[in-house]
Amino acid sequence: MPRIIVQKFGGTSVGDTSRIRRAAARAVAAQKAGMQVVMVVSARGKKTDELVRLAGEFDIDPPARELDMLLATGEQESVALMAMAIREAGAEAVSLTGGQIGISTDDTYGKARIRAIKTDRLKEHLDAGRIVVAAGFQGVSESGDITTLGRGGSDLTAAALAAVLGAERCEIYTDVPGVFTVDPRIEPSARKLDCIGYDEMLELASLGAGVMHSRSIEFAGKYGVPVVVRSSLTDEPGTLIARAGSVPSRPVTGLALVRDAARVTLAGLPDRPGVMAEIFRRMADRAIPLDMVVQDLSVAGIAEVSFTVPQEDLAGALAAAKVAVDELDGAEVTVGTDLAKISAVGAGMPDRPGVAAKMFRTLAGIDCNVVLVTTSEIKVSCLIARDRADEAIRAVHAAFALDREESAGAGRDGNEPLSPAEQRVRTVVEGLQGMEDIVVADVSLDTDQARLSVRPVPDRPGVLADLFEAVAGGPDDDPSTGATVDMIVQNVSHAGHAAISFTVPASEAELAAQLAGAPAATWGEGEVQTDPHVAKLSVSGVGLRSHTGVGLKLFAALAEAQVNVQLIGTSEMRVSVVVAANEGERAVEAVREAFGIA
Numbered sequence: 001m002p003r004i005i006v007q008k009f010g011g012t013s014v015g016d017t018s019r020i021r022r023a024a025a026r027a028v029a030a031q032k033a034g035m036q037v038v039m040v041v042s043a044r045g046k047k048t049d050e051l052v053r054l055a056g057e058f059d060i061d062p063p064a065r066e067l068d069m070l071l072a073t074g075e076q077e078s079v080a081l082m083a084m085a086i087r088e089a090g091a092e093a094v095s096l097t098g099g100q101i102g103i104s105t106d107d108t109y110g111k112a113r114i115r116a117i118k119t120d121r122l123k124e125h126l127d128a129g130r131i132v133v134a135a136g137f138q139g140v141s142e143s144g145d146i147t148t149l150g151r152g153g154s155d156l157t158a159a160a161l162a163a164v165l166g167a168e169r170c171e172i173y174t175d176v177p178g179v180f181t182v183d184p185r186i187e188p189s190a191r192k193l194d195c196i197g198y199d200e201m202l203e204l205a206s207l208g209a210g211v212m213h214s215r216s217i218e219f220a221g222k223y224g225v226p227v228v229v230r231s232s233l234t235d236e237p238g239t240l241i242a243r244a245g246s247v248p249s250r251p252v253t254g255l256a257l258v259r260d261a262a263r264v265t266l267a268g269l270p271d272r273p274g275v276m277a278e279i280f281r282r283m284a285d286r287a288i289p290l291d292m293v294v295q296d297l298s299v300a301g302i303a304e305v306s307f308t309v310p311q312e313d314l315a316g317a318l319a320a321a322k323v324a325v326d327e328l329d330g331a332e333v334t335v336g337t338d339l340a341k342i343s344a345v346g347a348g349m350p351d352r353p354g355v356a357a358k359m360f361r362t363l364a365g366i367d368c369n370v371v372l373v374t375t376s377e378i379k380v381s382c383l384i385a386r387d388r389a390d391e392a393i394r395a396v397h398a399a400f401a402l403d404r405e406e407s408a409g410a411g412r413d414g415n416e417p418l419s420p421a422e423q424r425v426r427t428v429v430e431g432l433q434g435m436e437d438i439v440v441a442d443v444s445l446d447t448d449q450a451r452l453s454v455r456p457v458p459d460r461p462g463v464l465a466d467l468f469e470a471v472a473g474g475p476d477d478d479p480s481t482g483a484t485v486d487m488i489v490q491n492v493s494h495a496g497h498a499a500i501s502f503t504v505p506a507s508e509a510e511l512a513a514q515l516a517g518a519p520a521a522t523w524g525e526g527e528v529q530t531d532p533h534v535a536k537l538s539v540s541g542v543g544l545r546s547h548t549g550v551g552l553k554l555f556a557a558l559a560e561a562q563v564n565v566q567l568i569g570t571s572e573m574r575v576s577v578v579v580a581a582n583e584g585e586r587a588v589e590a591v592r593e594a595f596g597i598a
Contacts, residue, residue, distance in 0.1 A: 043074025152213020
């Protein structure tokens with residue numbers, strides 16, 4: 001069985017002839033070491049931006065089909081030059097476009113998804129001793145048109161080719177030496193990670209870590225492709241992205257920052273089944289990618305939901321939101337701009353309580369207020385003022401000592417047996433018709449949950465820290481004296497007051513209420529409301545955020561089953577809702593049927 005390696009070189013790595021020659025030398029060296037080599041190459045430097053500007057001189061809104069036809073030429077230039085450089089270095093090479101490779105996509109120009117890849121031609125060239133230089137970022141639709149894959153398209157091409165060829169690994173060459181605990185341009189003490197799990201990297205990539213795009217990580221994790229991110233300028237080993245091995249020795253692996261977040265809030269919504277489905281339907285119609293989705297407990301039959309979108313999608317999100325609320329009497333839309341989202345991500349969070357409390361305390365220590373909060377098993381995200389973002393990231397990085405090396409034994413090599421959850425993903429993947437189709441691996445129901453809501457609370461720095469330190473058993477997070485917090489939701493404040501809801505195991509409801517009552521009493525009007533029996537329904541899988549119809553399908557199923565939603569929290573790989581305990585079984589049956597989960 002031949003050993004295959006896929007090497008991807010980004011635009012800066014092929015920006016001039018000297019860099020093209022350096023990249024060619026890496027490929028030739030890998031071939032001489034006994035590997036069959038496929039190179040995936042991006043357009044040189046700022047070539048794509050140049051082509052977009054050129055198109056704009058003729059049409060401020062160029063036709064999507066013609067723009068794809070134009071942009072694909074950037075990669076074609078690069079692959080031809082790279083093949084020439086490899087021949088100059090003494091090896092045989094052939095350059096291929098996406099269509100010549102056999103990459104078949106849907107017909108969504110500018111954001112096409114890969115449907116399938118034929119490998120016959122690739123394998124013929126490899127078996128003949130040639131290095132294949134493949135154009136990244138592009139494919140051909142079923143109607144025969146050239147399509148482009150959107151942001152991060154060359155990374156996606158590389159991961160996809162590695163998957164279908166059964167490559168030993170996929171190497172991503174960039175202008176940075178690997179994945180860091182945080183962007184080193186913000187925090188100079190950021191530490192390069194030797195290894196990171198797919199789930200952690202997917203969260204970081206979607207949350208603003210710019211080393212790789214989230215779609216390529218989705219693909220690599222879905223098909224189990226080991227990925228190495230390394231510098232094209234040095235011989236440093238880089239960062240391995242693979243299946244998680246042993247439990248990390250620290251709760252937080254890295255931090256991510258999204259600077260251009262905008263908040264949209266729909267207030268005055270009737271608290272009844274079907275409302276969220278209608279809102280998500282309007283967003284899906286415009287393909288608006290929702291990020292943080294937060295719904296707190298309703299008051300007097302009136303609910304409120306907030307979500308964040310990239311600043312560039314705000315106009316479309318507002319238009320969709322206004323169409324939705326026009327059909328709901330009394331509802332209104334408000335907007336927040338100049339916001340940023342900071343997130344802490346780590347596979348070790350579930351085994352170490354108090355991560356959220358520590359993050360909240362750190363932000364309070366720099367007098368940074370939190371606008372929204374949403375959490376998952378391996379992530380805590382906070383929406384804050386954009387002008388505080390860099391300071392906040394640096395403070396949280398220091399609080400979790402991310403500049404220090406991990407202790408031994410925290411490595412990942414991806415060779416351990418598949419967990420049941422991973423096996424379910426692989427089983428679903430085997431039945432996919434399209435390579436980038438969404439994978440909903442599980443719809444689960446946790447009936448051992450209690451919900452606590454604290455309101456009103458002052459909207460000022462330190463309140464979240466006071467509350468969750470108390471619930472966790474104090475600043476030292478003594479698990480013998482505290483409660484285990486699962487889902488945390490904070491929506492926007494009104495008139496200087498906010499509301500906070502969270503879930504804990506049902507057996508710890510009374511303890512959590514007592515612990516939360518102490519800080520609440522110091523806020524004057526603060527009151528803790530407890531529902532000791534609720535159910536949390538979660539949809540888990542790969543592609544949930546990049547496929548905008550997932551939320552719609554979830555909430556439409558709940559509406560059809562006449563199940564009302566109390567809380568909503570989201571992450572890259574999971575959408576969770578809290579419903580009444582007596583509606584849990586009906587809810588999970590409806591959602592499993594909607595997603596085709598046995």
